[in-house]
Amino acid sequence: MRYNSRWRLQRKMLHQSFRQDAVSSFRPMQAAKTHELLLNLLEDPAGYVKHLEVHSGSIIMAAVYSYEASRRNDPLIGLVKQTLDVVLKELRPEIAAIFGAFPFLLRLPAWFPGMRLKRVAPLARRLGQKSVEQPFAHTEKGLATGTISPCMVADHLQEIDDDDNDSAWQKKALKESASTAYGGEHIQLNAFVSGLMIIGRTAGTET
Numbered sequence: 708m709r710y711n712s713r714w715r716l717q718r719k720m721l722h723q724s725f726r727q728d729a730v731s732s733f734r735p736m737q738a739a740k741t742h743e744l745l746l747n748l749l750e751d752p753a754g755y756v757k758h759l760e761v762h763s764g765s766i767i768m769a770a771v772y773s774y775e776a777s778r779r780n781d782p783l784i785g786l787v788k789q790t791l792d793v794v795l796k797e798l799r800p801e802i803a804a805i806f807g808a809f810p811f812l813l814r815l816p817a818w819f820p821g822m823r824l825k826r827v828a829p830l831a832r833r834l835g836q837k838s839v840e841q842p843f844a845h846t847e848k849g850l851a852t853g854t855i856s857p858c859m860v861a862d863h864l865q866e867i868d869d870d871d872n873d874s875a876w877q878k879k880a881l882k883e884s885a886s887t888a889y890g891g892e893h894i895q896l897n898a899f900v901s902g903l904m905i906i907g908r909t910a911g912t913e914t
Contacts, residue, residue: 717884724859740766743778771885772842773858790834797827839886860885
């Protein structure tokens with residue numbers, strides 16, 4: 708990715724919101740979400756992977772959008788997870804490398820063998836747009852009604868002057884930064900859960 712001005716702005720937004728001296732404000736929320744996780748694990752220990760996903764997702768959604776997720780089956784958490792699952796599955800590094808090296812392949816019809824990417828792309832695009840726009844709209848509405856708590860998106864929205872010619876550009880950068888925060892968390896969680904499963908299988912073979 709080219710190190711341009713929008714990328715610099717995105718990095719600045721993420722740094723300001725999640726720098727070391729700022730994250731302490733999230734501790735009460737994290738404690739409350741941890742209590743919800745423990746309750747979910749107590750009620751349904753077999754579903755620990757799902758509970759961990761909801762736990763981590765609800766924390767980042769609260770910190771980024773001031774969105775209070777339901778303890779079970781939250782629609783917005785489910786939407787974002789579905790989006791990331793589709794994107795990460797269909798845009799694996801090896802697939803991106805092939806189409807990057809041979810871009811003419813993208814001209815092949817969607818029904819052609821091996822062109823699943825083109826068949827899934829419309830779905831991924833729709834899901835991606837919803838995942839970016841819906842939580843952002845939640846924060847904008849909360850700001851307008853005065854019912855939102857401090858969070859990354861709310862804090863930066865209040866700094867944007869709508870009369871500024873660059874306001875639309877700044878909002879776009881903010882939307883992208885916010886979605887990046889959730890995507891990074893999801894990838895880290897997948898790695899963590901996979902590690903737990905590997906450790907569990909290894910321990911089982913050694914006993």
